[in-house]
Amino acid sequence: QVQLVESGGGLVQPGGSLRLSCAASGSTFSTYALGWYRQAPGKQRELVADITSHGSTNYADSVKGRFTIARDNAQNTVYLQMNSLKPEDTAVYYCNANRNSYPCIECQPVRNDYWGQGTQVTVSS
Numbered sequence: 001q002v003q004l005v006e007s008g009g010g011l012v013q014p015g016g017s018l019r020l021s022c023a024a025s026g027s028t029f030s031t032y033a034l035g036w037y038r039q040a041p042g043k044q045r046e047l048v049a050d051i052t053s054h055g056s057t058n059y060a061d062s063v064k065g066r067f068t069i070a071r072d073n074a075q076n077t078v079y080l081q082m083n084s085l086k087p088e089d090t091a092v093y094y095c096n097a098n099r100n101s102y103p104c105i106e107c108q109p110v111r112n113d114y115w116g117q118g119t120q121v122t123v124s125s
Helices: none
Strands: 003-007 010-012 018-025 033-039 046-051 057-059 067-072 077-082 091-101 110-115 119-123
Touching: 003 091, 003 110, 018 033, 018 091, 018 119, 033 067, 033 077, 046 067, 046 077, 057 067
Parallel strands: 010 119
Antiparallel strands: 003 018, 018 077, 033 046, 033 091, 046 057, 067 077, 091 110, 091 119
């Protein structure tokens, strides 16, 4: 079990920067893949960026070159550095931790997801 708490959201002008943090409690943090998702009003939740347990990263096309995801296993924390923010980045941002489990030797893996409570990011002048 993992508990996740996000922080760092707020109001920022277009072109500005924010850094989101997600602190995790629970053991074996380093074995989880981590991600940041966002949900704007009236839209579905979408993946922003994720990072595997080995450190490989993946970004949505809309944030490539502007956002950077990083993890600090010693601090049980994952970060999202957001630069050159645009009004369309406005959303609630959620931290995610996930890991596969195997109910039996021959079973297909089952993905286990854990979510934070979300933090609001508003980009507006």
